[in-house]
Structure formats: C-alpha cells, structure tokens
Amino acid sequence: MTTNKQLAQFLALLNNEPAHHIGYCGENVEEIEQALREDFTEDAFVIAYANEHITAAIGLDIDGTSAEVWGPFMQQAEQAPLLITMWQQLLEKQPSITKFQFFINEQNKLAIEFAEAIDAKQTGQHAVLLWQQQEQQAETSFNFYEPQFYEAFAAIHNAAFPNTYYNAETIIKRLSNENELLLLVNEEGQLQGYAYIEVDALYKNAAIEYIAIAPAFWRQGLGTKLLMMVLAHIGRVHQISEVRLTVDRANEAALRLYKAAGFTVKHELISYYLIK
Structure with missing residues (x-):
C-alpha cells in the first residue's frame, strides 16, 4: 500500500518540472504530504505502478460535489492511454462528484491533451506570480x-x-x-x-x-x-518573505501593477472545467 509520504515524493518530483506541473499541487514534499493527510480521503487517488514504483497518479481534492483535479501525473508519455482508464476508475470510486476543475501548466502537454480528450472545456489562462521580501x-x-x-x-x-x-x-x-x-x-x-x-x-x-x-x-x-x-x-x-498570487493573463492592468510591485511570473497555467 502506498503511503502518503511515497505519493508526496512522487508528486513533488514531477510538480517541480513545468512539463508535469499542476497548479493545485504544491512543490514541497512535506507540504504535499500534509495536504494528502488532511484534505484527501483514502480513495481520492488512482495510482499506477511498475516494479513497485509509482509511475502515474491522478486524484481529487473534493468539496461537496465538486473537485479540483490533482493531475494527471505521469513519468512516461508513452503510457498516456492508461490515463483514460485511471480516470474512469476514479469516477467509479467517486460517483457523487459531478464538477471537475483542472489547473494545468501550459508546458504540460500530456495533461492538456488528457483534459481535452475527456472533453473538459478551457475556461481561462492565468499567471502565477511570486514576490519575495x-x-x-x-x-x-x-x-x-x-x-x-x-x-x-x-x-x-x-x-x-x-x-x-x-x-x-x-x-x-x-x-x-x-x-x-x-x-x-x-x-x-x-x-x-x-x-x-x-x-x-x-x-x-x-x-x-x-x-x-x-x-x-x-x-x-x-x-x-x-x-x-x-x-x-x-x-x-x-x-x-514569499507571496504568491494568481491573475488572469488577459488582465494587463493587474499584471502591470503586480510586476511594478516586484512580482515575477512563476508559472503560466490554463484552467479547464468538466461537468459530468
């Protein structure tokens, strides 16, 4: 059985790379582990393995009948067809969830292709900004x-x-x-x-x-x-000494304001929405 620590290590490893980054998930192992322990039920993730090592994961941070999708996270792009099967398994485990939100780094082509494959609709483009003291x-x-x-x-x-x-x-x-x-x-x-x-x-x-x-x-x-x-x-x-905020990339006035205050662009993300 996968421990929260093992899953957190896998998620942190991938989420620190723009090509695998998901906006809802943190980048620090301990912080992710705490979130898994406090905010997720035991059946909120579907995980794939090879030789007893995690190779893919997708989970739901659930609030009522809605959920923020953590993932998909996958090390090898050639395994991408497996994600649809994992998604169906996740839906079967969480039949009461009807609304799903995705927050995907624009460089994460695998996750973008997955979201579009399950007919999630793009709702916006956003910038995550970072300010340091x-x-x-x-x-x-x-x-x-x-x-x-x-x-x-x-x-x-x-x-x-x-x-x-x-x-x-x-x-x-x-x-x-x-x-x-x-x-x-x-x-x-x-x-x-x-x-x-x-x-x-x-x-x-x-x-x-x-x-x-x-x-x-x-x-x-x-x-x-x-x-x-x-x-x-x-x-x-x-x-x-470190502050983050997210802003709609179309809001040029807000972007100018934040950059003038010393914020720099950390990630550029695309949001998707799916209603089952």
Whole structure:
C-alpha cells in the first residue's frame, strides 16, 4: 500500500518540472504530504505502478460535489492511454462528484491533451506570480474584517470576481488566524477595497487569493497602496518573505501593477472545467 509520504515524493518530483506541473499541487514534499493527510480521503487517488514504483497518479481534492483535479501525473508519455482508464476508475470510486476543475501548466502537454480528450472545456489562462521580501516602508493602517462591512465587501467581491471559487460568504467562513480579510477604509467609513490572504506559517509562504478596489475609487492609486500594505503586513506580522498570487493573463492592468510591485511570473497555467 502506498503511503502518503511515497505519493508526496512522487508528486513533488514531477510538480517541480513545468512539463508535469499542476497548479493545485504544491512543490514541497512535506507540504504535499500534509495536504494528502488532511484534505484527501483514502480513495481520492488512482495510482499506477511498475516494479513497485509509482509511475502515474491522478486524484481529487473534493468539496461537496465538486473537485479540483490533482493531475494527471505521469513519468512516461508513452503510457498516456492508461490515463483514460485511471480516470474512469476514479469516477467509479467517486460517483457523487459531478464538477471537475483542472489547473494545468501550459508546458504540460500530456495533461492538456488528457483534459481535452475527456472533453473538459478551457475556461481561462492565468499567471502565477511570486514576490519575495524586499526593503519597503509601506504603512499597514487597514481594518480587519468586521460584520458591518459585509454587504460592501460582498458587493466589491462579486463584481470583481463573479463565479469564482470562493464567494463572499465562503471567505468569511474561512477566516482564522492565518486566513485574513484586510479592508481599506477611508475616514468617512467607506470600504474602498479589500484583500483576502491565506498564510501557511509552517511552510513560510502566503497567497493573496483576492484583492480588489471598489469601482467608485478606481484610478486613485489605491490598488498599489493596498497591495504594498498587504505585502508589508505579511512580512512584518507573519514573518513570511514569499507571496504568491494568481491573475488572469488577459488582465494587463493587474499584471502591470503586480510586476511594478516586484512580482515575477512563476508559472503560466490554463484552467479547464468538466461537468459530468
């Protein structure tokens, strides 16, 4: 029986190569092993072997009737026909899952061909950006989330990110010491913008999952101000020097903003969606 450690080692080995990279999976063995232990059921993966070594794997990170697809991961491209069989086995093990999301590196030709072979539909192209700690003196004078801001926050979030993976209600439910909703509020008490961040204190990394400015306050430099404040907060409060975010590659204004703040492109990914 494959242990989480063995599977994590296999996934990390491949996921550190652009030609095998899947956006949902991490790149650190210990971090992947923790995710497998805490977020996956025992029957969430189908694994192929040769001479007792893992040669291919595909799994589902399940949330209700939806799942993010971890994979497919395969060392030898000539074994690609096996992936369809593995996928069918996975569907048989998880009959209640009806919606599947894929996040595939554009250099991962095998996974792209697999997604298209099972009739998954492309939904977008994205860039994963990486920022590493720099000397900066940005202020961090923002508000933490309070219930009186919910309606204003939800309005900004729904307008900026319609049909996204976390709606406003889900974000509020996820708030914790490491998942923070930071609000930019003016002197009149108006919510000008927000950023939702998730911090992994154990592995010393953080992600800006969402950041947006209310339309009424566009073109006032507040996007840059909020972004720099958030980065300063992550560095000073959480003592984390590496921050990631994902942005639609068609959003040229956002890309310019993030690159000006010191972000660099780490991965370019394609998203797919499949309804069974």
